[in-house]
Amino acid sequence: MGTPSKLNRSLGLSFVIAVVIGNIIGSGVYKKVAPMASELHSAGWVLIAWALGGLITLLGALSNAEVAGLLASTGGEYAYYKKIYNRFFAFIYGWSLFTVIQTAGISSLAYVFAQSLNSIVPLPELFPSLSTFTIGGVFYPFADFSVKLTAIILILLLTWVNTKGVKTGAGMSSIILLLVFIGIFTIVAFGLGSKGAAVSNTVNLSTVNNTPVTISALFTAMLSAFWAYQGWAAIGFIGGEIKDARRNIPKGIAIGVFVVIAIYLLVNVTYLSVLSIPALEQVHQAGNKIAAIEAVRSFWGGNGALFMSVLILVTTLGCTHATILASARPYFAMAREGMFFKKAAKLNKAQTPVNSLIFQGIWACLLVLSGTFDQLTDMVIFAVFIYYGATTLGVFILRRKMPDAPRPYKVWGYPVVPAFMILFCAGLFINTIMTRPREAGIGLVLMSTGLPMYWWLTRKNKLEEKQPEDELKQKVDA
Numbered sequence: 001m002g003t004p005s006k007l008n009r010s011l012g013l014s015f016v017i018a019v020v021i022g023n024i025i026g027s028g029v030y031k032k033v034a035p036m037a038s039e040l041h042s043a044g045w046v047l048i049a050w051a052l053g054g055l056i057t058l059l060g061a062l063s064n065a066e067v068a069g070l071l072a073s074t075g076g077e078y079a080y081y082k083k084i085y086n087r088f089f090a091f092i093y094g095w096s097l098f099t100v101i102q103t104a105g106i107s108s109l110a111y112v113f114a115q116s117l118n119s120i121v122p123l124p125e126l127f128p129s130l131s132t133f134t135i136g137g138v139f140y141p142f143a144d145f146s147v148k149l150t151a152i153i154l155i156l157l158l159t160w161v162n163t164k165g166v167k168t169g170a171g172m173s174s175i176i177l178l179l180v181f182i183g184i185f186t187i188v189a190f191g192l193g194s195k196g197a198a199v200s201n202t203v204n205l206s207t208v209n210n211t212p213v214t215i216s217a218l219f220t221a222m223l224s225a226f227w228a229y230q231g232w233a234a235i236g237f238i239g240g241e242i243k244d245a246r247r248n249i250p251k252g253i254a255i256g257v258f259v260v261i262a263i264y265l266l267v268n269v270t271y272l273s274v275l276s277i278p279a280l281e282q283v284h285q286a287g288n289k290i291a292a293i294e295a296v297r298s299f300w301g302g303n304g305a306l307f308m309s310v311l312i313l314v315t316t317l318g319c320t321h322a323t324i325l326a327s328a329r330p331y332f333a334m335a336r337e338g339m340f341f342k343k344a345a346k347l348n349k350a351q352t353p354v355n356s357l358i359f360q361g362i363w364a365c366l367l368v369l370s371g372t373f374d375q376l377t378d379m380v381i382f383a384v385f386i387y388y389g390a391t392t393l394g395v396f397i398l399r400r401k402m403p404d405a406p407r408p409y410k411v412w413g414y415p416v417v418p419a420f421m422i423l424f425c426a427g428l429f430i431n432t433i434m435t436r437p438r439e440a441g442i443g444l445v446l447m448s449t450g451l452p453m454y455w456w457l458t459r460k461n462k463l464e465e466k467q468p469e470d471e472l473k474q475k476v477d478a
Helices: 012-025 033-040 043-071 077-084 088-120 145-162 164-193 199-203 215-229 232-237 246-272 277-286 290-337 352-370 373-401 414-437 437-448 450-477
Strands: none
Touching: 012 088, 012 164, 012 246, 012 290, 033 215, 033 277, 043 077, 043 232, 043 246, 043 277, 043 373, 043 414, 077 088, 077 164, 077 246, 077 290, 077 373, 088 145, 088 290, 088 352, 088 373, 088 437, 088 450, 145 199, 145 290, 145 352, 164 246, 199 246, 215 246, 215 373, 215 414, 232 246, 246 290, 277 290, 290 352, 290 414, 373 414, 373 437, 414 437, 414 450, 437 450
């Protein structure tokens, strides 16, 4: 038998829901409450930021679900944007996935996995003399190098697992997700039931430093919440492997995001009940601590901290795996059209885009060396919300372009809900440039490298198309 040329549609609704949840629940639910507390200085406002982040995510997901139901295809937004906008915009999006959005997400998750492993089994210090080595005063590739090397090994290992077939990946995701649910609900039950828990503190809107909470501070805190909610759109990347994708993708996105919002609110009520805002601010300032571990340590002691570290290890393993599984598909779709490195279009005998996975893994490993966890995640959210806004705008465009096309799902609250989502994305974009200029700048630079790449690839494709014509002309002339 020859090498397969098409992906296999073998995955149902339960897998869609599992991948949506598995792509979302990662490091953010354990780490991001601390920087949010440091930004807002109030338990009540932290919960509001989580709730607003979940609401905005849901509005974006519902808008995306209409587009996905109408245009479901392997490649996700890359395939959608070709029909909504044009080939150039679709390419810039796909290139942004590769340079920033998905690969930096993989790097961030693997980084937290390595940090958690280091808290359980201290890793030997590597190249301490090079820890202060810097590139431009921005990147410190050898700082915490043992943690970064562990993250790189994880990325390479999970990339190899995903080359063995999507069924292998799906089974692993389901098992890990079950373990994560058990662990999180154990923490909520024992944390809220502990003697030191003060649930009433979570509705306190006063700040510890008596300063008012600004809209800008709320937007900045929501960057952290959005990282925790990030990942649901990745299910569109594997649309070509899902049975009845036009119905199952919208339904799976909606169910998955609802489940995650409920889990996040529950677990953050637990954190804020057992840890004060000043304690969470200290966790953030320490840099090498994880808020969830300190929360569980407060009511279970050292054994609780060990339990939490293991749970984070399992969760980030699952989310890294799910992200690697889904993220390589857009580059495969682009390569088949000559809009990415040609070798990325190859499928192996297991019907997985093996070279696309390899390219993705190599770049994600390089990004691990480039920055800290929060630097990487803020860069991802800045970039991804540009395209969340573009997809939501697509709801309006497609209703005009394709008014009679069958839509398995129509966004609730049209046109108010998608219009609000677009305005919010614009506001977040502007606020991030103002409050996180370094992360926004790095993201824009990496995305803009797609401009010369697009010129090079289109020129290369034209030359390849012209070559057979020239050869035929030469034969005719001869």
